[in-house]
Amino acid sequence: MPNHLLSLKEFSKEELVWFLERAQVLKKEKKAGAIHCQLAGKTIGLVFEKPSTRTRVSFEAAMYGLGGQVIFLSARDTQLARSEPLKDMARVMSRYVDGMVVRTFGQEVVNELARYSTVPVINALTDQHHPCQVLSDVMTVIEKKGPVENLKIAWVGDGNNMANSWIQAAGRLGFELILACPKGYEPDGIILKEAQAEAVRPITLLRDPAEAVAAADVINVDVWASMGQEQETDARIKAFGGFQVNEALLEKAPADAIILHCLPAHRGEEISDAALESSQCVAFDQAENKMHMHKAILEKLIGGN
Ligand code: CP
Ligand code: NVA
16 A cells, blocks of 8 residues: 555555445444544644645544544645745654645645655645545445446536546546546546556546436536636636536436535536435535545554554
């Protein structure tokens, strides 16, 4: 198992399956009232350069739930905001904590921290990837729909960090992925090519959301303007016309397709209020599963278990 979790690409299928199965066990144990203390005596540092509700709280709850401790650092309050080099930050933090969970802009930031850190670095979202989110989303899909390799999963909207991580998951885990993205908003071409080269089932990029959802078991949707792209919001709202997940689009999909949204959602933009509130939408189970999945990730990488 790699020391760091920077993207899903560094993990074998067996390692990803280990996380998926372990998170389910930890979820069941918590529901049964078990008290865990695998990470007693361990501390992680959360270094966040972007806002977060779910990822921050679910990592903190996961660490405390395993008996460990958390130090939260908003990056703007650290010396990073005054240009302290990442390689110095990584070596200093490594003397204090047993792992770092980092939310930032460029993927090169987590890569650089991991290069100099002697403790695990976990990517809690970059502009390019959101690997822990997609692992917990796959967990949710398996819970609701059964073995993921039998499923057709649609992605409707921006070819963003979430789309890139879904593409890597599809290549490694072997499920069908159909992405519908407007021209100019495609996922990373290299990530797509690499995943397609190893995929046992198709990973397809289309333009038409109706075609993408036509036979889908799962419909995935995310915001049109990600964190850091706020100034592009108006242009994106225009470019994504016709890509809203709403009643009209759901009519084109199987009636038992589930809707995933990693949240936060912008009702009236990428998803209608009715679609988000419908019984097909599992966004809040998804949000819960982040905590169980983060426990599995922390147990393995921080606890070495
Ligand atoms: N889904 C997700 O990462 O949410 P937050 O931005 O609230 O952490
Ligand atoms: N693509 C979104 C995901 C938020 C959890 C963003 O990066 O803002």
